[in-house]
Amino acid sequence: MQQTSDPAGVVDHPGLARYAALAAALRQRVVRGEWLPGSALPAEQALAAEHGVALGTLRRALELLVEQGLIERIHGKGTFVRSGIAGASTLRFFRFGEGVAGQLPASRILSRTVLAAPADAARALGLAPGETALRLQRLRLIDGEPCLLEHIWLPLDLFDALAPREDAPAAADADAPHDWPALLYPFYASRCGVHVQRAVDDIGFGVLTAPQARSLGLAAGHPCAVVTRRATDLAGRCVEWRVTRGDAHAFHYSVTLT
Amino acid sequence: MQQTSDPAGVVDHPGLARYAALAAALRQRVVRGEWLPGSALPAEQALAAEHGVALGTLRRALELLVEQGLIERIHGKGTFVRSGIAGASTLRFFRFGEGVAGQLPASRILSRTVLAAPADAARALGLAPGETALRLQRLRLIDGEPCLLEHIWLPLDLFDALAPREDAPAAADADAPHDWPALLYPFYASRCGVHVQRAVDDIGFGVLTAPQARSLGLAAGHPCAVVTRRATDLAGRCVEWRVTRGDAHAFHYSVTLT
DNA sequence: AAGTGGTCTAGACCACATC
DNA sequence: ATGTGGTCTAGACCACTTG
Numbered sequence: 001m002q003q004t005s006d007p008a009g010v011v012d013h014p015g016l017a018r019y020a021a022l023a024a025a026l027r028q029r030v031v032r033g034e035w036l037p038g039s040a041l042p043a044e045q046a047l048a049a050e051h052g053v054a055l056g057t058l059r060r061a062l063e064l065l066v067e068q069g070l071i072e073r074i075h076g077k078g079t080f081v082r083s084g085i086a087g088a089s090t091l092r093f094f095r096f097g098e099g100v101a102g103q104l105p106a107s108r109i110l111s112r113t114v115l116a117a118p119a120d121a122a123r124a125l126g127l128a129p130g131e132t133a134l135r136l137q138r139l140r141l142i143d144g145e146p147c148l149l150e151h152i153w154l155p156l157d158l159f160d161a162l163a164p165r166e167d168a169p170a171a172a173d174a175d176a177p178h179d180w181p182a183l184l185y186p187f188y189a190s191r192c193g194v195h196v197q198r199a200v201d202d203i204g205f206g207v208l209t210a211p212q213a214r215s216l217g218l219a220a221g222h223p224c225a226v227v228t229r230r231a232t233d234l235a236g237r238c239v240e241w242r243v244t245r246g247d248a249h250a251f252h253y254s255v256t257l258t
Numbered sequence: 259m260q261q262t263s264d265p266a267g268v269v270d271h272p273g274l275a276r277y278a279a280l281a282a283a284l285r286q287r288v289v290r291g292e293w294l295p296g297s298a299l300p301a302e303q304a305l306a307a308e309h310g311v312a313l314g315t316l317r318r319a320l321e322l323l324v325e326q327g328l329i330e331r332i333h334g335k336g337t338f339v340r341s342g343i344a345g346a347s348t349l350r351f352f353r354f355g356e357g358v359a360g361q362l363p364a365s366r367i368l369s370r371t372v373l374a375a376p377a378d379a380a381r382a383l384g385l386a387p388g389e390t391a392l393r394l395q396r397l398r399l400i401d402g403e404p405c406l407l408e409h410i411w412l413p414l415d416l417f418d419a420l421a422p423r424e425d426a427p428a429a430a431d432a433d434a435p436h437d438w439p440a441l442l443y444p445f446y447a448s449r450c451g452v453h454v455q456r457a458v459d460d461i462g463f464g465v466l467t468a469p470q471a472r473s474l475g476l477a478a479g480h481p482c483a484v485v486t487r488r489a490t491d492l493a494g495r496c497v498e499w500r501v502t503r504g505d506a507h508a509f510h511y512s513v514t515l516t
Numbered sequence: 517a518a519g520t521g522g523t524c525t526a527g528a529c530c531a532c533a534t535c
Numbered sequence: 536a537t538g539t540g541g542t543c544t545a546g547a548c549c550a551c552t553t554g
Contacts, residue, residue: 013377017523045541054525069516075540077533089514199515205506207345222505223463223481248463248481248506251546255511257346257457258327275542301520312544317521334551471519 012065019060026061027070030081031235037195038083050226053206062148069198070234080170081234084185084195091140093203096147105147109177110137110215112164115157121153124230132156136177139215147250149215153186153241159234161192185231189225194239199231205248211243223248261474265417270460277318279308284319285328288339289493296341299329311362326493327456339492339512342443342453348502353510354405367435368395368473370422372414379411382488382499392415392421394435404474405508410442410500419450429449443489452497457489463506470503481506 016024026047035041036093048058062079065071073079091105117133127133136152156163157176162175181187188194203225210220224245231240262386263378273280274282284305293299300308306316323329333393347474375383385391391411398406420433439445446452461483468478482503489498 019523040539045539056526057524058522062540073540074533076534076538078533078539085515197516200290200512201515203513205481205509205512225463251463252463253461253511253513254460255459257343257459258455277542305521314545315543318542331521332552334519334553336520336552351527 003137018053019057020064022057022061022062025051026065027068030065030070035081037081037189037197038167038232039149040078043078082197084189084197085199086215087200088185088196090150090201090246091148092231093201093225093227093251093253094147095245096142096250097145101161104182106141106144107180107182108139108141109180110139112136112162112177112199117153121241124238125153125155126238127155137215140182146216148210148244148246150245151243155239158194158239159192188239195233196231196239197234198236200230202228203226203253208245215246216247216248225251231245276311277315278322280311280315280319280414281322283309284323285326288323288328293339295339295447295455295492298336298338300462301336304317340455342447342455343457346443346454346457348408348459348487348500348504350461351483351485351511352405352504352508354400354508364399364402365438365440366397366399367438368397370394370420370435372421375411379499382496383411383413384496385413385511387468388463392417395473398440406502406504407470407473408503409501413497416448417446424492446497453491454489454497455492456494457487460486462486463502467501474505476505481508 004027026041029035036133040213041047044055044058048055048141051058062071062073069082069085071079072082073238076101089105110169113135114132115135116130117135117230119129121127122129122131125133134154136149136150136154138152139146140148140150165175185196190198206224206226208216208218208220208222208224212224213220213222216222225248227244227246229240229242229244231242233239279456284299286293289294299305302313302316302320306313309316320329320331324331327339327340327343330340345362371393372390374388375385375393377387379385380387383391391413394408394410394412396408396410397404398408412420423433443454446454463483464484466474466476466478466480466482470482471478471480483506485502485504486488486500487500487502488496489500491497
């Protein structure tokens with residue numbers, strides 16, 4: 001009873017340990033939607049029996065998926081598909097006055113427009129050149145002070161529910177973006193069924209254009225940190241492309257090497 | 259035969275799984291110098307017997323220490339105390355012309371002085387206020403172009419072997435720093451027996467002073483990225499404090515969230 | 517051939533969460 | 536009381552490295 005035979009349920013992957021092959025198989029089942037984000041997988045015993053492996057092997061596979069951020073396990077409750085990333089705010093890259101302890105930064109949508117995506121955004125989102133997308137401009141404030149300016153690009157096939165409706169005047173819009181919550185990812189999930197599961201932040205440096213500087217209350221040409229984010233869902237599709245700018249002097253980040 | 263009894267070798271740690279307590283015990287043995295960096299630990303079977311646990315439990319403990327970067331395991335060879343971090347160059351934060359493929363950046367020591375450490379350095383290195391330390395100023399170049407300027411502070415009790423000797427003229431110094439290798443950490447290990455095992459890099463932005471700008475071939479007041487590093491050894495002692503500056507426009511870094 | 521770490525199994529018992 | 540994941544054990548066999 002070794003890695004050679006293949007009792008049931010696991011296709012033989014050459015050069016791959018059984019637990020690794022099993023993890024890949026389980027990942028497939030998650031991506032295909034067999035278990036939705038937030039819901040529980042079957043118990044260890046059931047999954048092990050279903051795939052014809054020992055409990056230890058099944059647990060090893062699940063540990064891999066936990067490391068990869070696909071699932072999370074809660075002692076006594078079960079194993080769940082992760083419903084989204086947390087603590088991902090780009091504010092973590094900046095040191096601003098914290099205001100009152102535990103106070104969330106405010107959020108103000110400056111604009112909501114459907115327009116042709118620039119090359120960068122189109123490439124990231126997998127759009128054809130010149131194709132339109134939904135763009136949000138958003139300001140984040142702490143104690144009423146503007147600190148971050150965001151440009152957010154969203155593909156219309158997923159986020160049509162958030163697009164402005166042409167027949168309704170902005171002022172009477174039931175979907176008025178000034179009512180949107182400060183945390184967008186849970187909002188994406190509840191409104192559009194889009195679950196952000198992974199994000200890659202690229203950090204660079206630049207200077208503010210005149211309009212950007214106006215929004216942030218700084219001078220044109222002021223140095224800024226530029227955080228470019230690609231956010232992807234379970235299947236690996238990029239569902240959001242975002243550029244965040246903030247005062248370079250407030251930027252700070254810590255990396256540990258071992 | 260459960261987590262309750264304590265057969266031998268492992269002190270009972272309340273609220274701690276046996277494998278976790280075992281990992282802590284093994285870490286102690288490493289830190290105390292029982293096995294030196296680069297050398298091998300006893301085989302699994304021997305360690306398990308010595309601590310009176312099953313093989314699986316011992317392996318679980320070793321996995322923990324691998325995650326923590328203390329040891330590394332090589333299939334078929336053994337388990338080794340890590341001799342130092344690799345790929346830790348602060349150059350990884352910058353996008354400079356790579357020069358010829360695979361070419362290492364050059365390194366030029368600009369100065370080597372023993373002088374009173376500033377407050378930041380003294381605090382990091384655990385020195386008394388006003389105590390002296392060894393300071394290196396170092397320039398890193400790619401294709402002959404200066405790109406990074408480093409200020410490195412080292413405690414004299416560990417790095418006396420690198421300090422300038424007062425009786426010898428600099429030109430005739432056998433330890434002439436222009437012969438030092440580009441990679442300092444292996445040099446620390448071979449010359450001073452200091453093994454850097456962990457490093458924390460803090461990233462921020464600033465502007466160059468006139469002298470700094472001269473070294474880098476930029477204008478005074480030019481924006482720069484500032485990387486402040488605390489490097490520590492096995493026992494957690496800070497053995498190097500370093501500040502690196504480079505053109506902010508060449509800075510880039512990528513962070514993945516899950 | 518001998519020694520090392522890596523994988524897999526089968527079963528027992530513990531700890532947490534829920535009803 | 537029941538179901539869930541977490542820990543621990545004991546033993547077998549596989550894969551890599553070295554002499």
